[in-house]
Amino acid sequence: MGAYNHKEIERKWQGFWSENETYKVDNKAGKPKYYVLDMFPYPSGAGLHVGHPLGYIASDIYSRYKRLKGYNVLHPMGFDSFGLPAEQYAIQTGQHPAVTTENNITRYISQLKNLGFSYDWSREVRTSDPSYYRWTQWIFAQLFNSWYNRNTDKAEPIEDLILIFEKEGNGSINACCDDDTPIFSANEWRAFSGEEKHALTLKYRMTYVAEATVNWCAGLGSVLSNDEVKDGVSERGGFPVEQKLMRQWMMRITAYAQRLLDGLDTVEWTDSLKEQQRNWIGRSVGAMVRFELEKPVDGKDNFVEVFTTRVDTIYGVTFMVLAPEHELVAKITTAEQRADVEQYIENAKKRSERDRMSDVKTVSGAFTGAYVLNPLNSEKIPVFIADYVLAGYGTGAVMAVPSGDQRDWNFARHFDLPVIQILDAQKDIENEADATKEGRYVNSGMIDGMTFAEATQALISWLEEKQVGNGKVNYRLRDAVFSRQRYWGEPVPVYFKNGLPYLLEDEDLPLELPVVDKYLPTATGEPPLGRAENWQNHVDGNSYNYELSTMPGWAGSSWYWYRYMDPHNTEAFASKEAISYWQDVDLYIGGTEHATGHLLYSRFWNKFMKDRGFVIKEEPFKKLINQGMIQGRSSFVYRVKSDNYSRPVFVSAGLKPAYDVTPLHVDVNIVTNDVLDVEAFKLSRPDIAGENAEFVLEDGKYICGVEVEKMSKSKFNVVNPDDIVDKYGADTLRIYEMFLGPLEQAKPWNTNGIDGTFRFLRKLWRLFYNDTEQWVVTDAEPSKEELKVLHKTIKKIEADIEGFSFNTAVSSLMVCVNELGSLKCHKKAVLSELVVLISPYAPHIAEELWAVLGNQPGTVSDATFPQWEPQYVIDDVFEYPVQINGKVRTSLSFAVDADPKSIEAEVLANETVQKWMEGKPARKVIVVPKRIVNVVI
């Protein structure tokens, strides 16, 4: 073997791993299990850029490390292959999304294999594969066949609910169901027709059809979930989104609101991510209060109900505000106010979601002419409508307390309504609201003189006793819309009979996507599946239409980690044995952008499956790490503004202040250390810099300007991992990506430092082969010094890896190789442990060196992680003063390569002190963690 040849080595070992299925893993016990999961990618047409593998590299390093530590590691990869881009592409080109998806996956796999990941490729899954989505449909069926029992706080089979209906009706059932569910007795139930019964159970199921206000995106021709909408436009494509009432499949995620919240305390995720989920679920503790209408409408609706978190402020209520969409608005508005109110509602409708959000400052509203009575003191309270009150939260109505809430205060000031002080600690309420809970109540009837806690308690008891209110926990979380009016998704396994949905039989799954002539909505505005011929279920000689919408992108990704456990099972989504062996994901690595989407839905489905006994764990992902995004680092050239296009002039970045220039993106691949390759630039961009272009240089170089932006083609800042692998090798890329900075931090890609990493691997190589490419490894006994270097490194690497501090781990490896190099250490005993240490980071070179050291080829991943042994070597003794009982004394401090609490360490410390003191006795040796400090006179 000659000099380090990354191409040859990587080709050789990737081939070996593939042929020998080195990383195939069995579901068998005997070793403790460890499950390392990457968020599987959507296979986009653009392929991978260097930012994508960051998390995969980290998870691969950890997987390989755990394997060396003796675990049976499951580390799979697959593809979230249903999605919008493939479908948009299909609309434009007519190509079936399955075809483009297949091509993209092939490309992804080859790119991933190029990086030397230890995936068990035999377990690969694709969500768009019928053998996979058959089980997504099956889970949908289980949801359809379940209801949520609030008493047991679990999802249970729908048959159990029907048994209760038959025995006692639904009057005393504590379940999650639709608001409009009528109450019926057992007798009434038995008298219902089969269809009526079915219709009633639909109100209880975990998934149900409802008329719901949804985010309709005309640009995409589909409904979007809340987490797919950002700033009033679609996350994908950036099309405007409007609110629209549509008939949709819904998922009763709200049943799990509290459990989703509680579960967060049991998982090791970052605080910020847990906090994002908590905010999304949005639990608030407060009270429902009924305000009686002064003039009841149609004898039925005689009150307005509000939700408040500050029931203690109820004596400060001076008006009430309803959302413009509130159902009572039309009924209570008086004749003389009707024109005003209708005008306001009309205007509110016209304002887009976006305008409404950006225009928070302007106060607007309209008086309905109606009044309600404060239940505490029977004060007459005017009722307004305003769009600062949202129909979708609470009851869509608020009791306004201008002295305690700034929005209410603004509204009161605008409409000249009174502001009543309610707490003696409130300050300056003439000029702004003061939301304090300090002090004692004033102007507050029965709670005068009380504190916040006392008042809240007293009021809730009073309200409950008088039956005009009650304590209540409210959540912001809404049930999830589950329908998408698109083609490239899982068909919903449901057909309709007399307008009611029925499940397909199990044996009819999968319900495969039909062929369609175009991937667009039909002429009548139905989803693309409306184009499929004979898209019907044939039962008992009749034909019933299938559901036309498909499932959302999150369906397939909400359970995929179970499929990896047993990917080829045709009897179940995974066998009981596989599930009870692998249980849950020990380490999950992925981006933080899935905080309120995938990560929430997955937890929801997992809890559901746990309730129904299909899986074991309440939480699917024990530990979660969010890798930071790798941004692009764009390079710019500066063209001097001029009309002479035939002879453009470009100035180097340092000189541009002297000119009037236009910055232009330049391809980062022809820029090295910010220096532009001028000739390559001329050749690649004849459109802007032809033969005649002139370059004003600094120190003979053209320096480019730099800006950090998202990595994208249009910014010419995309770096393809294939190019890096070709030039430096996968091992270098892997190490360099880890070396860039802390895993969780966002950072711009910068190829500048990569040579240093490459040099490191060559230095490593030179510990085995000298400059003339001769083998120099010997069997000699390592010296004390050499062992110290090795064991210091083992200790450090282990601590760093356990703490996911891969950047400092890599640094330590570099130090180790440098030190062994300057010690001229070519000893087999040391080098074979070093190779194992390096193997998670640079598996190809490690495998090669492992083999040339005389080990069985291809077994470095089965080696044992070296054990750190204390070396009892002390250096770097230094003095510092310490104050003991008011007297300043001198103290010695030094690092010990040993457990500082061990006897050996103490003996060594004493010896060192003796030497330092030249024989005089030390007064006392104090052992402290990490150092041994000796206090002397």
Place this chain on the structure above:
RNA sequence: GCGGGCGUGGCGGAACUGGUAGACGUGCUAGACUUAGGAUCUAGUGCCGCAAGGCGUGGGGGUUCGAUUCCCUCCGCCCGUACCA
């Protein structure tokens, strides 16, 4: 507004529980080898100063023998979220 996090050389970043700040890499400087260097190797490199020495972890204050680390305060930046009653 609210929530989470951050602020250290020219740059990316180290410093574990308060104990030699700036590891490691890059960049820069000098030297060696060389027809050449955008290859390789060696040495130096926080700032000021010829030096002795002084100053240094966003600003100010505090605790401590000792503070990048703990406390108070101000400033700045990033991420998430938002008329949530």
